[in-house]
Amino acid sequence: MSESPVATRRQSTRFLWLYALAASGGAVAYVPFLTVLLQLRVGAMAPERTVDILAYIAFAGAIAASLGNIAFGWLSDRTGARRPWILCGLFLSGALLLCVPLATTPETLLALIVVWQVALNMMLAPLAAWAGDCVPDEQKGTLGGLLSFAPAFGAASGALVTLPGLASADQRLMLVVAMVAVLVLPVLLFGRPRPMPELLVSAGIGDGLAPPTTGKKQATVRMWLARLLVQIAEASLFAYLLIWFGRIEDGFGDHDTAILFTSVLALSIPLALIAGRWSDRSNRPIRPLAIGAGIGVIGLVGMALSSTLTAAIGAYVVFGLATSVFLALHSSQTLRVLPRPQTRGRDLGIFNLTNTVPSLIMPWLTIALVPLFGFQGLFLVLAALTALATVLLLTVPRAI
Numbered sequence: 001m002s003e004s005p006v007a008t009r010r011q012s013t014r015f016l017w018l019y020a021l022a023a024s025g026g027a028v029a030y031v032p033f034l035t036v037l038l039q040l041r042v043g044a045m046a047p048e049r050t051v052d053i054l055a056y057i058a059f060a061g062a063i064a065a066s067l068g069n070i071a072f073g074w075l076s077d078r079t080g081a082r083r084p085w086i087l088c089g090l091f092l093s094g095a096l097l098l099c100v101p102l103a104t105t106p107e108t109l110l111a112l113i114v115v116w117q118v119a120l121n122m123m124l125a126p127l128a129a130w131a132g133d134c135v136p137d138e139q140k141g142t143l144g145g146l147l148s149f150a151p152a153f154g155a156a157s158g159a160l161v162t163l164p165g166l167a168s169a170d171q172r173l174m175l176v177v178a179m180v181a182v183l184v185l186p187v188l189l190f191g192r193p194r195p196m197p198e199l200l201v202s203a204g205i206g207d208g209l210a211p212p213t214t215g216k217k218q219a220t221v222r223m224w225l226a227r228l229l230v231q232i233a234e235a236s237l238f239a240y241l242l243i244w245f246g247r248i249e250d251g252f253g254d255h256d257t258a259i260l261f262t263s264v265l266a267l268s269i270p271l272a273l274i275a276g277r278w279s280d281r282s283n284r285p286i287r288p289l290a291i292g293a294g295i296g297v298i299g300l301v302g303m304a305l306s307s308t309l310t311a312a313i314g315a316y317v318v319f320g321l322a323t324s325v326f327l328a329l330h331s332s333q334t335l336r337v338l339p340r341p342q343t344r345g346r347d348l349g350i351f352n353l354t355n356t357v358p359s360l361i362m363p364w365l366t367i368a369l370v371p372l373f374g375f376q377g378l379f380l381v382l383a384a385l386t387a388l389a390t391v392l393l394l395t396v397p398r399a400i
Helices: 013-045 047-079 083-098 106-134 137-147 149-161 169-190 214-248 254-282 287-305 309-337 341-351 353-394
Strands: none
Touching: 013 047, 013 083, 013 106, 013 137, 013 149, 013 169, 047 083, 047 106, 047 341, 047 353, 083 106, 083 169, 106 309, 106 341, 137 149, 137 254, 137 309, 149 169, 149 254, 149 309, 214 254, 214 287, 214 309, 214 341, 214 353, 254 287, 254 309, 287 309, 287 353, 309 341, 341 353
């Protein structure tokens, strides 16, 4: 008996779950290193210059990641293949991470990390585009829900490799490389996605080079700006959450903040899965994004008004859950608004700027606002930016 048209339009559950594991591996590839291991290594290398060195590394790394993501997305478009690039990036980035102990000066460490960022994005850019090649619009909400595992895996891996007595500084890097390989390789070896040739050409156009419609252009711009605005808020809280909690109550330390951050990411997973499935069934792909951004505004206003630790934690949980769901679902729904399948990898690289540019904007925003208005002023400005993101999403055409 032949498959029904509906059945042939759906990607296999096996591929979706293995792809989600691979995306989680992408997060594990950089989250524990950049958030914990790198800071410890720089602190031991040059304790008196730690902050300055980390700032230079963050700036240079963000530029390298941005350019590398666009370049390898474009190359995977041009070659018409994703998996070879993912595999090469996996091994090159892992090998370079294992070379970090050989960098004995800040200058060599910075240069190594720039090259590592490029190699890492050789894996990440084609991996992101591969989902667009294989997952139809009817399952993009489900895919977004599954992508919510990635941040939680990243945070959990950082906690795992830093367990006291588990591994030395160099062995921790080996653990990260091993975890990434275990998570990414299964989809390359056993994923076997069902062919979706209709996803490789523009609707109704055989060569895939049809100009995008006005509605799709507007949706693309709105989706890009909305994610940028929400990511500015997310990056600001990620960088200064510990300091803000410490000002409200002295006893709230880094371990408490880490537990709260990880708990919010874990709790967001079932919410993202439910919201993603709902968006697929109701054919309202953008509605959960607008709701998530809107609830994020409420959380930020609550944080600005908080004067006790309990209120501050509650407001952050509201913001964190809402924006975690938003970012996971946005990553998958972006695939439906990209202008052309033939340039999907390159265009996703341009969308990736919404993940890297906020780290360049956020420090200056904080320096301008916190000394004059305190964190209350910063949170209110972030709430205004997130509210603008909500408006942008509410005006995205439904038929995209």
